[in-house]
Amino acid sequence: MSVTENKSVRVHDLRSALELLKTLPNQLVSTDVEVNPHAELSGVYRYVGAGGTCMRPTRVGPAMMFNTVKGYDNFRVAIGLLASRERVGHLLNCRPEKLGSLLLDAANNPISPVVDNGPAACQEVVHLASDPDFDIRTLLPAPTNTEEDAGPYFTLGMCYASDPETGESDVTIHRLCVQSKDEISMYFVPGRHLDAFRIKAEAAGKPLPISISIGVDPAIEIAACFEPPTTPLGFDELSIAGAIRGEAVKLTKCKTINERAIAHAEIVIEGELLPDVRVREDQNTNTGKAMPEFPGYTGEAKAAIPVIKVKAVTHRKNPILQTCIGPSEEHVSMAGIPTEASILGMVERAxxxxxxxxxxxxxxxxxxxxxxxxxxxxxxxxxxxxxxxxxxxxxxxxxxxxxxxxxxxxxxxxxxxxxxxxxxxxxxxxxxxxxxxxxxxxxxxxxxxxxxxxxxxxxxxxxxxxxxxxxxxxxxxxxxxxxxxxxxxxxxxxx
Known part of the structure; x- marks a missing residue:
């Protein structure tokens, strides 16, 4: 395996990542044909480049940009950016076989994120949930992976929240299902750090402010998937992304909640995890199923999971919503490379x-x-x-x-x-x-x-x-x- 360094394009957000891929052969394709985000978009990419544990036929192929999304005139959707180890190597400027070592070195030499008080690209356009016409279902083209899904899902949202007692922050990726015009359900695998923050806030009878940044630097998406013991409770994985790039990730203060978001994101959803409120994940479809998950099977819909009350959506002009297919090679890259780093670190010490x-x-x-x-x-x-x-x-x-x-x-x-x-x-x-x-x-x-x-x-x-x-x-x-x-x-x- 090899990686071609292109010093003319410095990757620092989603758009620069796409610009880099345009300079490389067979790494990015696009279409102007209108696509339905309900099942069709993922159905197309399953053939083009999903790979991973998706049902065959599938393959490892290029990332894809859908320029015309049915019902959403102002949005494009990008998928599969990380669905190839070779492509991840290009995006992180590292030989693919050395990516685990790169991430281990970054985890051992973190650069903490910083708050930038200047204008943030992610807040060029602001939609407040208090507006009577606000409806996240018609505002953002969240795809439905299959016709059996519980609903539209945000699959690549960088969820950022802080410990209500210590103020320490964490970023992770979770299963986010759109439930109503201003509600999103959030599934936590047991032991996740944001869930620990939520439990503390709930015990105090308070909501937990949370931002969801969509469409960011690929280094952040991979760094967000580190888990203990490499990144214990209180370790902000954005500092790993900072180390990968050699400069701090810039955050911006949210408009409606006391939290921060990734300043260069394409889209930010601001909200609060409500205390003592639960919803059935498939309440709108009654399929009993959630969405395709990384093992290649559709996860069961959970009977009672926490709810985010959306307060605002902000985004860049001409925004790009980034998504992935759960069982695709993209999950392998995001979850697997941090896993490799964690194992390398543990064994090297011993x-x-x-x-x-x-x-x-x-x-x-x-x-x-x-x-x-x-x-x-x-x-x-x-x-x-x-x-x-x-x-x-x-x-x-x-x-x-x-x-x-x-x-x-x-x-x-x-x-x-x-x-x-x-x-x-x-x-x-x-x-x-x-x-x-x-x-x-x-x-x-x-x-x-x-x-x-x-x-x-x-x-x-x-x-x-x-x-x-x-x-x-x-x-x-x-x-x-x-x-x-x-x-x-x-x-x-x-x-």
């Missing part, structure tokens, strides 16, 4: 120099499966590869499976990983089962009906597949060595 690289594999949506490239240098290293796998589970609690391979295996080439499994793995001695461990709640196999080892939904049998060669046998497993040649001498255009 055994420096042994873990060479990590890939949070597409088939697990960037969360369930990690491939670890481990180097054994002496007999004393035998067994430490499995210790590295255990540390990976500790670094990222939602990880379900780890595949361990040697340094001569390309972890980004699934065929090579499976080759290692076929020739360096024996199921009875190379598999480690760890049953009864809490995992991610969206895995549909985590039910007692699937396995007697699952006592409660949401726990898994985490598994290590050790596809490394025992150190004392390494000489018997040397790959065939081919002559190193300069291919360009024979094929000058060879890439």
């Amino acid at each position: 055994m420096p120099g042994k873990l060479l690289n990590v890939y949070a594999h597409s088939s697990g949506g960037g969360k369930y499966l990690a491939v670890l490239q481990f180097k054994k240098s002496s007999p004393a290293d035998e067994g430490r590869q499995r210790q590295a796998a255990l540390l990976a589970f500790a670094a990222f609690s939602e990880l379900k499976h780890v595949i361990l391979v040697d340094e001569d295996v390309d972890i980004f080439d699934t065929n090579d990983v499976l080759w290692a499994m076929q020739t360096r793995y024996q199921g009875d001695v190379s598999t480690v089962f760890i049953p009864g461990v809490r995992c991610h709640p969206l895995d549909p196999s985590q039910i007692p009906e699937f396995s007697p080892s699952i006592l409660q939904p949401g726990t898994s049998c985490k598994t290590i597949f050790d596809c490394t060669v025992p150190f004392h046998l390494k000489s018997h497993f040397e790959r065939s060595k081919f002559l190193e040649v300069d291919v360009k001498r024979f094929l000058p255009d060879f890439v």
Whole structure:
């Protein structure tokens, strides 16, 4: 893999990111044909470039811009900006195979965001919810991914809120369903930091101010997906994005709530998470389903989840709404690359120099499966590869499976990983089962009906597949060595 540096375009927001992609072959396509945001928009991109765990046929392809959205004359919709590891490399100016290391370095050297008191691009146009004509459903073209969805969803909203006791802030991405003209439901996976803030505010009987910034610098979208222990409660992930870019992310004060938003965002929704108010997620459709989630299945609609009361919507002139498909490669990039950074950091602290690289594999949506490239240098290293796998589970609690391979295996080439499994793995001695461990709640196999080892939904049998060669046998497993040649001498255009 390689990345082409284009110093003429400095990426600092969504628009500059799109400008960069325009200079690169096969990274961005657009259409002026009118598209319906209800199911059709996502249906088109499923074929063009969704990839990930989407039902086949799909593929990893270019990002896409829809210039004409039915019912929304002033909006364009961008999708798939991060739905390719190669494209993420271009956007972050980093070789794709080194993205985990880039993010780890950024997490270790954060640059805190700053408040800019000047005019903010995200507030060029202001719509107040107190206006009798205000209706978020007709104002913003939130897509409905499938015809079964509970409703239109904002899938790439950078949700920003602050601890009501300490004032510490956090940014995360959540499932946001439009419920009425001024209400949005918000689903929290247990343990999310913004939910901890909400619980504190609710205990005090107060709403929690929250801003939702849509259409931002891709560095922010990836940084927002870090999780503990790399980013504990009180760690503002915007500081990681600042470190990636080498300058602080600029925030602006919201118009109607006591919170801040990302100043360069295309769109900002200002609101409050209401105390002791819950809604049924599919109250408008009664489908029993929410939206397609990263494992490739449609999540069930939740019976009672918190509600955001919208106070205002602000946006740039000629705004672009950015969205993604839940099971697409975009989720793999956003969730998986921070996962790789967290695992690299945890293992490096325990055994420096042994873990060479990590890939949070597409088939697990960037969360369930990690491939670890481990180097054994002496007999004393035998067994430490499995210790590295255990540390990976500790670094990222939602990880379900780890595949361990040697340094001569390309972890980004699934065929090579499976080759290692076929020739360096024996199921009875190379598999480690760890049953009864809490995992991610969206895995549909985590039910007692699937396995007697699952006592409660949401726990898994985490598994290590050790596809490394025992150190004392390494000489018997040397790959065939081919002559190193300069291919360009024979094929000058060879890439």
